[in-house]
Amino acid sequence: MSFVMLVPLLPLFAALLVLGGDEPSRQERAKMAAYPIGGAFLGAIATLWWVSTQGPITLRFYDPASPATLAIPIGFYIDRLSAVMMVLISGVGTIIYTYSISYMYQDPHDRRYLALIGFTTSVLLCMVSSANLMMLFVFWQVLSYMLYLLAHNHAHAATLDGAFKIFTVLRIGDVAFLSGTVLAYQLYGTLEFETLFARAVDQPGMLSPWPGVEISGPTAVTLLLFIGGMSKSAQFPLHFWVPWSLYAPTPVSALLHAGIINAGGFLINRLAPLYGLSSTTLHVALVVGTLTAILGATMMLAQNDIKKTLGFSTIGQMGYMVMECGLGAFSLAVFHLIAHSLFKATVFLNCGNVIHKARQEPKAPHADPREEAKDFSSLTWSTGFITTLLVPLLILLVTHGVLHIPLLESQGTMIFLFFIWITSSQAILTLTRLRAIASWKVSSAMLLTLLFVVFVYLFAVESFTDFLYPNPDEVASYFQAAALPNWLFDSMVIMATILTVLSWGYLYMRAHGGTMRIPRWVERLHLRLYVIVMNRLYVDELYQTLGKAVMRLVHRIDKRNARWSE
Amino acid sequence: MINPMLTPWFVAAVPLLGALLGLSIWSQPEKLKTWSVTVTLGSLLAVLLGFFTLTGSTEGLLFVLLLPLAASVSLLGQPVHRDHRLTWVVTLVFLGMGLGILTLPSPIGSIALALLLGFITFLLYWHHDPFWGPSWLGIGTYGLGTLCAGIAAMTGSAIASLLACMILLPLVPFHHGYVAALTRLPGSLPSFTVLLLPAIGLHKLAALIPPVSELETLPVIVLALSGALYAAIKALAQSRVRLLLTYGSLSFFSLLWWCVAASRTVTPQAAVFLGSLALVTAGLLLAWQVIRTRYGDDVDPRAISGLAAQMPQFAVLISVLALAAMGLPPFGVFVGFMGLLFASPLTLSIAPFVVAITWLAASWYILDLVQGLLFGRKRPDLRYEDVRQSEFASLLIVVMIMFALGLAPTNLFEGTPRSTDTGAIMESVSWNR
Numbered sequence: 001m002s003f004v005m006l007v008p009l010l011p012l013f014a015a016l017l018v019l020g021g022d023e024p025s026r027q028e029r030a031k032m033a034a035y036p037i038g039g040a041f042l043g044a045i046a047t048l049w050w051v052s053t054q055g056p057i058t059l060r061f062y063d064p065a066s067p068a069t070l071a072i073p074i075g076f077y078i079d080r081l082s083a084v085m086m087v088l089i090s091g092v093g094t095i096i097y098t099y100s101i102s103y104m105y106q107d108p109h110d111r112r113y114l115a116l117i118g119f120t121t122s123v124l125l126c127m128v129s130s131a132n133l134m135m136l137f138v139f140w141q142v143l144s145y146m147l148y149l150l151a152h153n154h155a156h157a158a159t160l161d162g163a164f165k166i167f168t169v170l171r172i173g174d175v176a177f178l179s180g181t182v183l184a185y186q187l188y189g190t191l192e193f194e195t196l197f198a199r200a201v202d203q204p205g206m207l208s209p210w211p212g213v214e215i216s217g218p219t220a221v222t223l224l225l226f227i228g229g230m231s232k233s234a235q236f237p238l239h240f241w242v243p244w245s246l247y248a249p250t251p252v253s254a255l256l257h258a259g260i261i262n263a264g265g266f267l268i269n270r271l272a273p274l275y276g277l278s279s280t281t282l283h284v285a286l287v288v289g290t291l292t293a294i295l296g297a298t299m300m301l302a303q304n305d306i307k308k309t310l311g312f313s314t315i316g317q318m319g320y321m322v323m324e325c326g327l328g329a330f331s332l333a334v335f336h337l338i339a340h341s342l343f344k345a346t347v348f349l350n351c352g353n354v355i356h357k358a359r360q361e362p363k364a365p366h367a368d369p370r371e372e373a374k375d376f377s378s379l380t381w382s383t384g385f386i387t388t389l390l391v392p393l394l395i396l397l398v399t400h401g402v403l404h405i406p407l408l409e410s411q412g413t414m415i416f417l418f419f420i421w422i423t424s425s426q427a428i429l430t431l432t433r434l435r436a437i438a439s440w441k442v443s444s445a446m447l448l449t450l451l452f453v454v455f456v457y458l459f460a461v462e463s464f465t466d467f468l469y470p471n472p473d474e475v476a477s478y479f480q481a482a483a484l485p486n487w488l489f490d491s492m493v494i495m496a497t498i499l500t501v502l503s504w505g506y507l508y509m510r511a512h513g514g515t516m517r518i519p520r521w522v523e524r525l526h527l528r529l530y531v532i533v534m535n536r537l538y539v540d541e542l543y544q545t546l547g548k549a550v551m552r553l554v555h556r557i558d559k560r561n562a563r564w565s566e
Numbered sequence: 567m568i569n570p571m572l573t574p575w576f577v578a579a580v581p582l583l584g585a586l587l588g589l590s591i592w593s594q595p596e597k598l599k600t601w602s603v604t605v606t607l608g609s610l611l612a613v614l615l616g617f618f619t620l621t622g623s624t625e626g627l628l629f630v631l632l633l634p635l636a637a638s639v640s641l642l643g644q645p646v647h648r649d650h651r652l653t654w655v656v657t658l659v660f661l662g663m664g665l666g667i668l669t670l671p672s673p674i675g676s677i678a679l680a681l682l683l684g685f686i687t688f689l690l691y692w693h694h695d696p697f698w699g700p701s702w703l704g705i706g707t708y709g710l711g712t713l714c715a716g717i718a719a720m721t722g723s724a725i726a727s728l729l730a731c732m733i734l735l736p737l738v739p740f741h742h743g744y745v746a747a748l749t750r751l752p753g754s755l756p757s758f759t760v761l762l763l764p765a766i767g768l769h770k771l772a773a774l775i776p777p778v779s780e781l782e783t784l785p786v787i788v789l790a791l792s793g794a795l796y797a798a799i800k801a802l803a804q805s806r807v808r809l810l811l812t813y814g815s816l817s818f819f820s821l822l823w824w825c826v827a828a829s830r831t832v833t834p835q836a837a838v839f840l841g842s843l844a845l846v847t848a849g850l851l852l853a854w855q856v857i858r859t860r861y862g863d864d865v866d867p868r869a870i871s872g873l874a875a876q877m878p879q880f881a882v883l884i885s886v887l888a889l890a891a892m893g894l895p896p897f898g899v900f901v902g903f904m905g906l907l908f909a910s911p912l913t914l915s916i917a918p919f920v921v922a923i924t925w926l927a928a929s930w931y932i933l934d935l936v937q938g939l940l941f942g943r944k945r946p947d948l949r950y951e952d953v954r955q956s957e958f959a960s961l962l963i964v965v966m967i968m969f970a971l972g973l974a975p976t977n978l979f980e981g982t983p984r985s986t987d988t989g990a991i992m993e994s995v996s997w998n999r
Contacts, residue, residue, distance in 0.1 A: 071838075071901040071972060134904070138895040145894060154874055154941050164937060171929045175922045182907045182918075551802070558803035562699075 004047050004057055004078055007086055008125035010040040011093060015118030018111055030101050030114055037097050037118065040125070041090040048083040052467070056080075060131055064192050072138055075131030077193065080468055081269055081334065085128040085262075088338055092258045092345050093121035099349050100251040109153065113249060120146045124259055128266055133191040136270070137181050140228065140263065144170035147260060150252045151245040162244035165543065169241040173231020180224030187217045197273040204277060218277035225271065226281055226288075233264025233318045236292040240539045242315055246307045253307065254348035257314045258341040264318070265337045268325045272469075272478065275325070282482040286326025292319025295537070302534040306351050312536075314344060327415045328482030331465040331475070383443035384428045384504075415479075418493060424453040425500055573616035577630070578666035580612045581605055581637070585658035596646050602654040603641050609661060610634035620669055628837045629765040630668050635967060636761040636848055637661045640754035642960035643852035645859050653753030656689070660755070664762045668769055676719030679730070679766060683712040686747060686759070693750050704746020707733055711743060727774055735767025735840075736816050737786070737823050738793030748812040748851070756808070757851045761844035764819060768840050772832035786827040791920045794820035798927040807854045807867050810931060814891070815847040817924050818899075824917060825906040835905025842890070842898025842971045849887045849964035856880060856957050857939070861948070867935060871942035876950035881940050883953070883961040888936040890968045892929045898971025 014033035021029050051057060060075035078086070097117050104110035123146055127139035147170060152163030185191055188199040205217030231238045245256055268275055268285070275281055296316030303309045317340045324333040427449045469475050484492075509516060518526075532538070584605030591597045613620075613630050620627060637657050644650050663682045667675045687708040694701040711733035717726040729740070736744035744763065748756045775783075797817035804810035822839060826832055857865060874881040890897035907921070944950075953961065 071905070071974065072896055138900075141894055145889065152941070155872070155943055157942065160937060160941050164933065167933060168930060171926055175926050178907075178925070179918055179922060182904075185908050554799050554802045557799050561800070 002059060003043065004076060004129070005059065007040050007043040007047060007090065008122050008129065010036040010043065011090070011118045011121040011125065014097075015115040015122065018115040018118060026111060027105070030110070033114065033118060034094070034098050034101060037090070037121065038094045040121070041087070041094045044083070044086040044090040044125075047078060048080075048087050051078055051080055051083040058131065064195075073132055073134055073191070075135065076129045077131040078129050081266075082129045084334065084338070084468070085266055086125055088262075088341055089121060089124045089128065089259050092341055093117065093124075093255070095345060096251050096255050096258070096349070097121075099254075100249075103251055104249060107249070113150075113252060116146065116150050117251065117255060120150065120255060120260065124263075127263070128270075132193060133181055133184060133196065136267075137177055140177055140232070140267075141174050143232070143260060143263065144174055147245070147256070150256065151248050153247065156247065159247040162247060166241040166244050169238055170231050173228045173238060176224050176231075177228030180221050180228060183217075183224060184221045187221065193270070200274055200277055216278065216280075218274055219280045222271065222275050222278045222281040223284065225267065226285060229264030229267045229322075230288065231264075232267075233261055233322065234292070234315045235264065235288050235319065235322055236295055237539075239292060239296065239315050240536070240543065242311045243308055243536065243540075246311050250307075250348055250352060253310075254345045257310070257348060258345035261314060261318060262337045262341060265321045265325065265333050268322070269330050269334055269468075272330050273474075275330075276328075276474075276478045276481045279481050279483075282326050282328060283484070284326070285322050286482070286484075289319045289321070289323030289326050292316070293323055294319070298533050299536055302530060304534075306355060310344070310347060310351065314340075317344075324415075324419075326482060328478040328480070329415050329419075330478055331468045332415075332419065332460055334468060335460040335464050379440060379443055383446050418496070420454055420457045422496070422500065423457070424450045425504070427453060570619040573619045574666065574669035574671075577609070577612050577616055577620070577669055578662050580609045580662070581634075581658045581665070582662035584608065585655050585662065588655050588658065592651060595648050595651055598651055599641060599644070599646055599654060602658055603638055605658055606634050606638040606641060606661065609665065610638070613665070628834070628841055629761075629769065630665060632761060632841045632845065632967070633661055633664050633668075633765065635963065636845060637754075637758050639852065639960040639963050640757040640848065642956045642963070643757065643855055644754050650753040653751075653755050657754045657758050659685075660758060660762055664766060667766050673719060676715060679770075680712055680715035680719055682766075683708055683715055683730075683733075686743075686751075686763075687712055689755070690743075690746050690750055693752060694746075695750065700742055701746055701750055703742035704744075704750065707740055707743035708747075710740075724774060727770060731767045731771045731774060733767075735764045735771060735823070736819055737789055738796050738816070738820065739789075741793070741797070741816055744816065745809070745812050749808045757848040757855075760815065760847045760851065761841070764840055764844055768822075768826075768832060768837065771826060775826055775830055775832065778830060780830070783827040783830060787824055787917075790820045790823035790827060791917060793817075794824065794920055794924045798924045801931045802927055804931075805866070805868065807935065808851065810935060811847050811850050811854070814928060814931060815843055817927070818843050818903075821903075821921055821924055822906065824921075825910045828911050828917070829909055831909075833905065833909050835902050835909060837902075838898055838971055839902025839906055842902050842968060845964055845967055845971075846887055846890045846897070846899055849961060849968075850884070850891060852957070852960055852964070853880070853884045853887060856953055856961075859957075860951060867938060870939055870945075870948070872940075872944035873950070874940040876944060877952040879958060880953045880961075883958070883965060884936060885940065886965050887961070887968075888932050890965075890972075892932050893925055896972040897968040899968070901972045 014036040017029050017033045017036070047057070056077065056079040058075070058077050060073070062073045062075060064073075064075075097114070100114060100117060104113055107113070120143070123139050123142050127136060127143060130136040130139060144167065148163050148167040151159070151166050153159040181191065184196060187205045188196050188203075190196050190199065200218050200221075207215050207217060207220050209215065227238075229235075231241075234242045242261075246253060248256070275285075293316050296312050296314075296319050300309050300312035300316055303312055317336070321333045321336045321340070324330075324336060428446050465475055466472075483489075506516065535541075584602070588598055588601050588605070591601060610631075613634060617627070617631075620630065637660075640657060641654055644654070660682065663678050663685075666678045667682065669675075670678065687705055690701070690705045690708060694705060711730055714726040714730040714733070717723050718730055732740040733743055747759050747763070751759065794817045797813045797820060801810050801813035801817060804813060819840075822836060822843075826836060857867075857870060861870065890899050893900050893903050895901070903925075910917075
């Protein structure tokens, strides 16, 4: 089964093909390099088929009984999760590379960027197929450096500054990952995934960082690794590197938002058996993910630049994904990750066209609110109301009554159903803004969307979960580990329901041209909050101030020391 | 076939004889440089011929291999100039003495160490800057080192030996000699002594540390951790490249001290870490030498930018060296660092934070330095010239050694076969503050 090694090697070969050779054949080589990347995609599909039918593939170039003998234990472990990720990465990589050949044509840095796309795809493929935590950590760090290289432009000062900051933030995550890896080795004596999980179950170990405080081994390890994942997946408060990366060419942004940023989600899934042993880490992930989703989405709404809007949308979506992990819905997070990658790659590669169109149409992208009121359609809104609020209730009742699923006892089922509802209402809210076509068409689109969302989620719940985690007990154990106290879980569901219904009501009124009586202080607060959110919580400024303060302190210590030495 | 008893003598004699013969072509700098490089390669060959007959500790054998290579790259990276002739010959003398200290039996090796430290003290005095305080501190520190090495050779005092080790493998507050050596010594000497002295220090420490009790190592641990932070802060504050690299390597050497003191053993990974760190620092010093050769000794790094487009070979080599110096894989520093951490005991909650901060700080100051040099706008008033053949060869050799140390199996440097026991901790671990 050594053909699987070709999958990560082919993009590497493509990168070398782009880099080597003379100037006249530059464009030819750029075009030829698309074939190895495409070959990697086909290889990944074949690997997925093989893994699905024959079981995981293991290739090790070291003796697992004594991993210390090889400094970096190089090996591949490809199970269904790895194979799915490989198909996603190589597929997105192929599309982005092919698009970039013409997009980057005649750009002075085209060779560098095209080669970097190949290298990054190769590094990502190696990372997701790592046989042990050490190899995963090695490629995790290389990815940090690749991101630094991708994000910067040699001669542009602002870009260089941004790239430097990105690397610094990512290195914070790397340090946490390093600590987690070392701690895992010291506690369990191995970095081989299977053995590590088995030993963590048998002898989890307890740590006492200070007297009176005890923390379980899996919690300490997973928390540290989670911080590593937070930096790559742009989770609050390590999210602020994403806007700095947006100076990079659009295909690079597409690769970043469709591939690299998913590393955190993959990490949690790869180590799911370890995360399943720590309720604390899963709850932390839930809180961090929720905060990131709220902040990312809010900041996205306040941006006035299409790339920044998309950047913050990614942050929000990553928050959503980590939130799903925090709820124990690991397979749903992978499903979300795939859907988001495909969606975001498409959107980024299309954003140039959108900007072009927007420049030609004076009304775009903002519609006149008076015209919105005039075009209001009762049919559209009634359909939206019914599909958003009544149909999900029906589904809940049917699920409860016909399928005999104990809804109130199973937070996992509630989570899936709740995500169906939130996703469909999000899609339907978007559809209500369609004006230029007949309202019956919009209503039909709403119904179809609802059905689509429901069936896709059902697929995610049933087939995809079964595919990734064939053991139902394992899935149940993750939900159990992530289970929240009932009062908290119910409050969260009720809160989210109220918010969704309120936003519906607000939009309905606005569509009628009506206004809501809002107290003045609320309006003032709204304005202030808007400014804060528009300025991305002033995190950039905070980071700069912090950096300057550290350097001032460093220089002060150095001066005092120099005086003493003289 | 060489007699095993004579092998250490033979290994040490090759560079010393080479230095002596080099004096006959003193008036021809180009020939002298070529001769010096040939002698270092001859030394490497002598080491390889006698490798299996050499007895000694694991780390000593690795350093015996690395020293001729370090001497070779240090010499290759220097421009041909009359003023550098003395440093080339002294490099050969240092190489001979270093190989002798690492391979010869105890009293002779210790005497050679005292002589070496005395020689360096003299050189530092010769090149000292009366207006720069640390210069005097450096001379004083190595003077103390000479004294300690002499006392240790005569009486076998453990305290004197430990002090000598702290000066050789720099540990704050005995680091001034190391700082002065790397910043004040001329020509090829800084890039060679950066490996020579710490390697001897670790070699001596390996024999010294196991009998020491846990309580006795506590002051060393405290010094090592505070020294790592101090050196990282100093490195962050530096605008001069040699000082930045000196303090950067000092902070990592302090981490090595912490690991050795905490585990009370010198593992092969410690040797790999030291060898890689010293070599990568030597490589960066040589890369900086390339800039100094073109733009003068006192050039401010902030005044140079845009080298990536104008000097692509140099840019690639210095970038790879910077990656290795930051502790990124797959280079020796990363592998040695991981090996050290895996072998370190799970105690003292403050230690992991210091290790993490030191490692993070390295990414900051090294990247800041390299980014400033390579990127940004091209200056029209500067004349750019990419690396010459010998400069390219020296940097490339360092990069290749870094790769080799990163990818080679760690048991390659072990004297006895390692146990396959992974050392899992199967009971609850108390992680004391």
